[in-house]
Each structure stands twice: as C-alpha cells, then as structure tokens.
Amino acid sequence: ETHSRQQYRVTPEVTSRSMQALSEHLGRLGHTSDIRIARDGSSTYQTRIVPKQKPRVSIIIPCRLGTNRLINGKEINLLEHCLQSIRETVIDDAETAQTIAVLEVILVLNHEDDTNWGNTVLQNSGLDGFSVNDDPEFHFARKCNLGAKRATGDIFIFLNDDIQLLTNGWIGDVVSLLVEEDVACVGGILLNADGTVQSCGDRVGQGSADHYVPDPIPSNVGDPMQRYVVDHETS
Numbered sequence: 001e002t003h004s005r006q007q008y009r010v011t012p013e014v015t016s017r018s019m020q021a022l023s024e025h026l027g028r029l030g031h032t033s034d035i036r037i038a039r040d041g042s043s044t045y046q047t048r049i050v051p052k053q054k055p056r057v058s059i060i061i062p063c064r065l066g067t068n069r070l071i072n073g074k075e076i077n078l079l080e081h082c083l084q085s086i087r088e089t090v091i092d093d094a095e096t097a098q099t100i101a102v103l104e105v106i107l108v109l110n111h112e113d114d115t116n117w118g119n120t121v122l123q124n125s126g127l128d129g130f131s132v133n134d135d136p137e138f139h140f141a142r143k144c145n146l147g148a149k150r151a152t153g154d155i156f157i158f159l160n161d162d163i164q165l166l167t168n169g170w171i172g173d174v175v176s177l178l179v180e181e182d183v184a185c186v187g188g189i190l191l192n193a194d195g196t197v198q199s200c201g202d203r204v205g206q207g208s209a210d211h212y213v214p215d216p217i218p219s220n221v222g223d224p225m226q227r228y229v230v231d232h233e234t235s
Contacts, residue, residue, distance in 0.1 A: 010043045022047055039229045048176040054101035055175055058153030062143035063161040065113045071193050078161045083125035085165040099172040105129035106151055108143040111136040200227050
C-alpha cells in the first residue's frame with residue numbers, strides 16, 4: 001500500500017482474492033502458506049510459509065546472573081524477566097508450541113557465575129536448556145560464539161537478557177521467514193521501556209549504521225512503506 005493510497009480502503013472481496021492469489025503463487029512454488037491481513041482495512045498482508053519439518057530452535061542468552069535494573073520505577077531481575085516472557089509467548093502459546101520440534105535455552109554466563117544456579121533459574125522458568133561458563137573477562141561476541149558452538153538447534157536466536165518479548169507466536173514468524181532460501185537473519189521491532197520505538201531495523205551506509213525509527217509510536221504504520229506493519233527485506 002503506497003503513500004498515495006493511504007486513504008484507500010479495500011472491499012472484503014478484494015481482500016479475499018488477494019489472499020487467494022498469494023496462496024496460489026506460493027503453492028506453485030511448492031509451499032504451503034498461511035496468509036493473514038497485516039492491518040485491518042488495508043491491502044497489506046502477512047505471508048508465512050509453513051515449514052515442511054519442525055525445526056529445533058536454540059535461544060542463546062549471554063548474561064550475568066543476579067543482574068537487576070530499575071525499570072519504570074520497579075526493580076526487576078533481568079534474566080528471570082526475560083525467561084518469563086519467553087515462557088509466556090512461546091511455551092504457553094498453543095499455536096507456537098506446534099511450530100517447533102525442540103526449544104532449548106542456553107545461558108552463556110560470566111566466568112565467575114555458578115552454572116548450577118543458572119540451571120535452576122531455567123528450571124524455575126519452565127524452560128529446557130543449560131548453562132555454560134565463558135572464559136574470564138567479558139567479551140560479548142565470544143559469548144555468542146560459545147552459545148552457538150554448544151547449541152543443538154537448526155535455528156539460533158540471540159537475545160540480550162534485558163529483552164521482554166511481547167508478541168505471542170513471534171517464534172513461529174521467525175521460523176517461517178527463515179524457510180525462505182534467501183533469508184539468513186530475521187529481526188523484530190525493538191521498543192524502549194517507555195513503549196516508543198527504538199528500532200525497526202538498521203540503516204547501513206558507507207562508514208555508518210544507525211537504528212531506523214520513522215515514527216516513535218509503534219501502533220502507527222511507521223513510514224509510507226508501512227515498515228511497522230509488514231515484513232521488509234534488507235541486504
């Protein structure tokens with residue numbers, strides 16, 4: 001839906017035929033698909049390819065045990081809060097639970113952290129997985145690589161421990177988008193603690209890169225290309 005058609009509203013018949021056309025196109029390519037309206041009243045659609053096999057998914061979290069932060073006037077344990085949001089948006093979501101074969105969470109701890117404590121935190125969160133210790137001295141990239149080396153999944157999801165996942169079924173979207181052969185990495189919209197948009201992707205130029213935030217309000221469409229509503233590709 002282009003900028004010149006922002007006031008245009010489609011009829012139910014047009015919506016139905018558009019969704020059918022998308023489904024038939026993907027069918028000719030050999031894919032079973034799930035087509036949904038991305039935003040009511042618009043001609044934007046969420047297109048998801050249904051994986052032929054359920055993948056194994058590894059969520060890798062570089063972290064330090066016992067880290068607390070004051071968020072909106074409330075002190076929270078970052079890791080426990082993050083794990084709770086994984087539980088609520090993945091394990092407790094019936095539709096999502098059917099999209100993956102195995103989900104494991106890997107905590108990549110600081111060298112001095114107790115892996116038994118980390119495993120207990122995972123167990124208390126109702127999530128399967130394990131903890132590993134990194135070498136001395138903090139090195140974020142090394143932690144990510146260690147988690148990837150120990151992971152058993154087909155898909156790796158890297159999370160900071162200060163993340164709260166908000167969208168039920170998000171992991172199904174990640175899996176579906178990665179089914180496409182030309183997609184290697186998937187990201188989502190990041191919000192600040194006050195609910196404003198931190199980033200809907202990065203703009204990369206010669207010698208620079210910054211977060212792209214066309215609109216601070218996430219319930220809006222973002223920009224004329226509606227980047228807050230529909231998927232978009234970068235290279």
